[in-house]
Amino acid sequence: MTRTPLMAGNWKMNLDHLEANHLVQGLAMELADHNHDYSQCEVLVIPPFTDIRTVQTIVDADNLGIKYGAQDVSVHDNGAYTGEISTSMLTKLGCTYVVMGHSERREYHNESDELVGEKARKVLDAGMTPILCCGEALEIRKAGTHVEFVLGQIRAALKGWDAADVAKIVIAYEPIWAIGTGETATADDAQEVCGAIRKALAEDFGAETAEATRVLYGGSAKPGNIKELMAQEDIDGALIGGASLKADSFAEMCRFYA
Numbered sequence: 001m002t003r004t005p006l007m008a009g010n011w012k013m014n015l016d017h018l019e020a021n022h023l024v025q026g027l028a029m030e031l032a033d034h035n036h037d038y039s040q041c042e043v044l045v046i047p048p049f050t051d052i053r054t055v056q057t058i059v060d061a062d063n064l065g066i067k068y069g070a071q072d073v074s075v076h077d078n079g080a081y082t083g084e085i086s087t088s089m090l091t092k093l094g095c096t097y098v099v100m101g102h103s104e105r106r107e108y109h110n111e112s113d114e115l116v117g118e119k120a121r122k123v124l125d126a127g128m129t130p131i132l133c134c135g136e137a138l139e140i141r142k143a144g145t146h147v148e149f150v151l152g153q154i155r156a157a158l159k160g161w162d163a164a165d166v167a168k169i170v171i172a173y174e175p176i177w178a179i180g181t182g183e184t185a186t187a188d189d190a191q192e193v194c195g196a197i198r199k200a201l202a203e204d205f206g207a208e209t210a211e212a213t214r215v216l217y218g219g220s221a222k223p224g225n226i227k228e229l230m231a232q233e234d235i236d237g238a239l240i241g242g243a244s245l246k247a248d249s250f251a252e253m254c255r256f257y258a
């Protein structure tokens with residue numbers, strides 16, 4: 001298997017640029033102190049837009065192995081779209097990943113699967129890696145239709161895509177009921193859906209693509225449960241909210257392999 005594990009810290013709307021400076025320096029120090037092996041685990045921070053320039057400056061100045069990206073992006077190239085940020089603005093700042101379709105954006109900004117797919121396409125075309133989020137609400141989980149629901153989200157977003165492009169993206173499965181609640185899906189629950197995602201990718205785009213596409217789990221992932229999650233066959237990393245805001249806990253999660 002050639003999928004490199006990925007630990008992605010989604011800061012959400014937390015930390016101003018001064019605090020971002022502090023966290024990235026601290027994270028770099030923690031990782032260096034433990035001789036972090038970036039080939040065993042890619043480390044990614046996803047700060048608010050206003051912090052990205054600061055993060056770029058630190059990463060470049062110290063030639064850090066940490067990567068950084070954005071939490072959202074516009075589908076437009078430029079023009080009269082007040083408040084939006086384009087892919088070229090992000091690539092200029094050295095961003096390599098962009099998240100789309102996080103449940104908080106779907107819920108508070110009415111983002112549809114089609115829009116999420118369009119954003120992923122835009123990000124890929126700009127040479128960055130999309131992190132496409134999916135996940136079910138508690139009612140759907142209780143009804144037992146979560147697998148079907150999540151596969152529906154992914155299939156709608158990736159409709160008409162080439163297999164070669166699908167192989168380049170990252171999919172993040174985040175059950176909404178587990179986000180920020182302290183309620184983690186069990187490793188078995190997470191594996192059930194991540195495994196179903198890979199199986200669906202194999203059906204739709206071929207086995208080779210399914211083998212190459214990274215699938216992350218997200219939702220109250222923390223140092224205490226990361227090893228068990230990462231031991232699952234189809235979990236290639238985590239999208240981490242709360243636990244990524246502290247250098248020591250995030251760095252500890254990046255060392256899951258040690």
Ligand code: PGA
Nearest residue numbers: 179180219220240241242
């Ligand atoms: P959490 O958030 O780790 O705080 O649950 C995860 C996410 O929403 O990406």
